[in-house]
Every structure is written in C-alpha cells, then in structure tokens.
Amino acid sequence: MRHMPRVIHVPPKDFDPSLLEEPAEILRKGGVVAFPTETVYGIGAVAKLPDAVARLSELKRRPEGKPFSYHLSDVSQVEEIAGAVPPMARKLLDRYCPGPITLVLPAGAGAERRDVGVRVPANEIARKLIALVGSPLLVPSANPSGEPPAISADEVIRYFGDELDAVVDGGTVLLKQASTVVKVDEQGYQVLREGIITREMVHQIFEGRRFLFVCTGNTCRSPMAEALFRKLLAEKLGKSADDLSELGYRILSAGTFAMKGARASEHAVEALRRRGCDLTLHRSHPLTLELLEEVDRVCAMGHANYEVVEILLGDLPPESRPRLEMLREEGFSDPVGGDLAEYLECAAEIEKALVRLLPR
Missing domain, CATH: 3.40.50.2300 (Response regulator)
Incomplete structure (x- = not known):
C-alpha cells in the first residue's frame, strides 16, 4: 500500500501565491513535485539539477535517450532554451501559447541534443509555480509507462504515492488529455501527437x-x-x-x-x-x-x-x-x-x- 506524499491544496483560480512557496522550495532543493496543468497532471524537477532529473527518469522509467520537455512560466523564455525560434514556430507560439501545445524545436548552440521540447502551460498554478522556482522545469505526464495520464491529484497519488516529495492538488484538470506535440524546424513541421489542438488547426495556422x-x-x-x-x-x-x-x-x-x-x-x-x-x-x-x-x-x-x-x-x-x-x-x-x-x-x-x- 502506497503512503501519502505531502499534499498542498491550491484553488484553481484566485489563489494566494504563497501557497506555492513550499512546493517551489522543494523543487529548488532537488525534489520532485506533481502539479496540474490544463491538460493532465505533470511531475516536475528542476532541469539544471542532475540528481533531480535522474530521479525523475527513474520514477517515469523513461528509456535512455528519450528526453523530457521543458515547462516554462512565460513565452519569452522559449528562446533561452531553444535558441533562435523558426518563423513557423513563432506562429504557433503567438496563437496557442500559453496553452496545450508542446513544440519540439532546434536546440541552441552547444546543446547536447539536436531538438528540445518546450511548453508554456495555460494553467495558472503551473505557471506561477515555475516562476517561483525561478528555473525551467522538466515535466513529463504523471503516469507510469503504459498507464493513462493522471487528471487529478488522487490519481497521481495512486500511481506514485510517497515516491513524490509533494503533490499540488489543484482539482481535476480542465482538458483531460495530453498536449499536442509539433516538431518545427526550418524545413517545415510535423504533428507528432494530436491533442485538443488538432492537426487541422495546426495546418490552418501555417497554411x-x-x-x-x-x-x-x-x-x-x-x-x-x-x-x-x-x-x-x-x-x-x-x-x-x-x-x-x-x-x-x-x-x-x-x-x-x-x-x-x-x-x-x-x-x-x-x-x-x-x-x-x-x-x-x-x-x-x-x-x-x-x-x-x-x-x-x-x-x-x-x-x-x-x-x-x-x-x-x-x-x-x-x-x-x-x-x-x-x-x-x-x-x-x-x-x-x-x-x-x-x-x-x-x-x-x-x-x-x-x-x-x-x-x-
């Protein structure tokens, strides 16, 4: 039987930002924290802390070589992660960010990988938490491999229990499905995963x-x-x-x-x-x-x-x-x-x- 992690209850809207100080501090110290986005719950770790990222990989049982996407608090931070943003990607950022879309973009100079995934969630709790941490988070969906993503704090706890340091309970998420994933480079675009933003909606933006x-x-x-x-x-x-x-x-x-x-x-x-x-x-x-x-x-x-x-x-x-x-x-x-x-x-x-x- 799984034990309970620390649970911080935060109203979905009009909440006191100080409620997020505790989970933000846990993340800054290298912990892993689950929290809601508008799509599904995610598990976050500070991207620049190797031990925290290693623990995240272990929790998710993520195959080596399959990276996590960055979650940011503001669209202006995308270029800090990805470098120069292709014009086609800029159109999607302008139209759908913050929102339920992850962009896979060419990585900046000196990066270990050719591509990097970036997302700016629309959920107020998620964005405020990331901003309080003061550093980008790596955030996969909160589910073991092969299981559906968690859409509530109860589902997160059922999956992971006290393997997590904390869970921010912001209620059931709004959209209840993973984000759309679009790869964009100078040669064009490819929808890697379709979510509530459909292939057709992406096509209309570009064409x-x-x-x-x-x-x-x-x-x-x-x-x-x-x-x-x-x-x-x-x-x-x-x-x-x-x-x-x-x-x-x-x-x-x-x-x-x-x-x-x-x-x-x-x-x-x-x-x-x-x-x-x-x-x-x-x-x-x-x-x-x-x-x-x-x-x-x-x-x-x-x-x-x-x-x-x-x-x-x-x-x-x-x-x-x-x-x-x-x-x-x-x-x-x-x-x-x-x-x-x-x-x-x-x-x-x-x-x-x-x-x-x-x-x-």
Missing part, C-alpha cells in the same frame, strides 16, 4: 484556409486545381466537400486574363469527371485586387501567372498580401487547344502537386 488557384483564362488549369483540391481536402479531413466552408475553408480560382462567366473547357470537364469532380457549373472569374485581399494563399499554375499576381500584390499593403507561390516549381503547360489526353495528363500532374497543400 491558411483560403486558397486561390490562378491560371490565364480560368477555364482549364486553375478550375481543375480548385475542384481537385476541394475533393482531396474533404477526403483528408473525412468530411464532405460541402462541409469545408463550415470549417472555414474557401477554395477559389481565377484567371489573369479571364473573361467573366466562361464555362470550363469540354476536355477539362471530362478529365475531372473521370477523377470524381464536377466542373459543369464552373464559370470563369478575372483576377482582381479585391479577390487577392480575401485569400491567404495564392498558387500560380504558370510562371507568367505568378508574375502578374506579383505585380498586383505590389498595390496591396504588406499586411493584406496573401502568400504567393508556384503550385509546382516548373508550372503546368496550358492544355488549351489540346486533345483529351493532354487534359488528362495535366489533371494528373495537378492532383499530384496538390498533395503537399493538405494537412499533415
């Missing part, structure tokens, strides 16, 4: 939700890209295409020299019919500044289209400009005037290129 595909006449390449992307995205999300707008997506196409109201070419309609898309209701739209202001991301189908969009974007203030890129570096040959085989080949190439735009 935006309003896409515009641009070709010349808006009767061949860009409407095929629009329809194919809508189909692929719906399949990826496990939704119907009609549900995408409710999720905040807007997928459009336009032409740099398009007339308004022209139908998609006959071969484009047939090529996409064979891929499960319907272009019969498509009507062409000319590219306008107003349309560019309404989207997050513009994918050009050819280099000439890219150049026209780039010129138009110069008339918009920087904060209103969408991201501009080639859908495929070499672009796509315009199949207008070609036979059905050329359209089928173009559609296949476009579909292949669209995959990189999907949530990972």
Whole structure:
C-alpha cells in the first residue's frame, strides 16, 4: 500500500501565491513535485539539477535517450532554451501559447541534443509555480509507462504515492488529455501527437484556409486545381466537400486574363469527371485586387501567372498580401487547344502537386 506524499491544496483560480512557496522550495532543493496543468497532471524537477532529473527518469522509467520537455512560466523564455525560434514556430507560439501545445524545436548552440521540447502551460498554478522556482522545469505526464495520464491529484497519488516529495492538488484538470506535440524546424513541421489542438488547426495556422488557384483564362488549369483540391481536402479531413466552408475553408480560382462567366473547357470537364469532380457549373472569374485581399494563399499554375499576381500584390499593403507561390516549381503547360489526353495528363500532374497543400 502506497503512503501519502505531502499534499498542498491550491484553488484553481484566485489563489494566494504563497501557497506555492513550499512546493517551489522543494523543487529548488532537488525534489520532485506533481502539479496540474490544463491538460493532465505533470511531475516536475528542476532541469539544471542532475540528481533531480535522474530521479525523475527513474520514477517515469523513461528509456535512455528519450528526453523530457521543458515547462516554462512565460513565452519569452522559449528562446533561452531553444535558441533562435523558426518563423513557423513563432506562429504557433503567438496563437496557442500559453496553452496545450508542446513544440519540439532546434536546440541552441552547444546543446547536447539536436531538438528540445518546450511548453508554456495555460494553467495558472503551473505557471506561477515555475516562476517561483525561478528555473525551467522538466515535466513529463504523471503516469507510469503504459498507464493513462493522471487528471487529478488522487490519481497521481495512486500511481506514485510517497515516491513524490509533494503533490499540488489543484482539482481535476480542465482538458483531460495530453498536449499536442509539433516538431518545427526550418524545413517545415510535423504533428507528432494530436491533442485538443488538432492537426487541422495546426495546418490552418501555417497554411491558411483560403486558397486561390490562378491560371490565364480560368477555364482549364486553375478550375481543375480548385475542384481537385476541394475533393482531396474533404477526403483528408473525412468530411464532405460541402462541409469545408463550415470549417472555414474557401477554395477559389481565377484567371489573369479571364473573361467573366466562361464555362470550363469540354476536355477539362471530362478529365475531372473521370477523377470524381464536377466542373459543369464552373464559370470563369478575372483576377482582381479585391479577390487577392480575401485569400491567404495564392498558387500560380504558370510562371507568367505568378508574375502578374506579383505585380498586383505590389498595390496591396504588406499586411493584406496573401502568400504567393508556384503550385509546382516548373508550372503546368496550358492544355488549351489540346486533345483529351493532354487534359488528362495535366489533371494528373495537378492532383499530384496538390498533395503537399493538405494537412499533415
């Protein structure tokens, strides 16, 4: 039968910070203390105290080579641990920190490991405790390997008993599931573990939700890209295409020299019919500044289209400009005037290129 560790009861909100002085002192002296975050309970040890970290590893029976993540009291401390923060990671920090997300970032110069996990919990008890300690903590979830994370102090005690020096009882946690873990470096991002912040939410932060595909006449390449992307995205999300707008997506196409109201070419309609898309209701739209202001991301189908969009974007203030890129570096040959085989080949190439735009 497990014995009781020291239990410090702290109200979830509007608490007296002095209630946390005792567990903070235990941590400063090399102890291990369990406390609530908004996701699950964690067990903390001061990162700069090797004996405390070794004890934490023993408690968690953590395999050698699998590091713990740092928990910080403020977002401004992330660069002290990780060094230079990649721009993509900065977007997640701005949107979700403090909050239920752990970022795996390139470690700073001289670090023993290539990557380091950092998290700034939203829970007031957790942040205040870390601040009182005055040093970053290493904090894994409070559960033995193979068991679900503890969501209350009672569960922590049942798991570890007096193997812990103290438990801060802040009640049952709010979210009751582990944080989302996202690895970010200069090459891109990868969702390593999905939590309440979903893969789709991460994808929206990086890629935006309003896409515009641009070709010349808006009767061949860009409407095929629009329809194919809508189909692929719906399949990826496990939704119907009609549900995408409710999720905040807007997928459009336009032409740099398009007339308004022209139908998609006959071969484009047939090529996409064979891929499960319907272009019969498509009507062409000319590219306008107003349309560019309404989207997050513009994918050009050819280099000439890219150049026209780039010129138009110069008339918009920087904060209103969408991201501009080639859908495929070499672009796509315009199949207008070609036979059905050329359209089928173009559609296949476009579909292949669209995959990189999907949530990972």
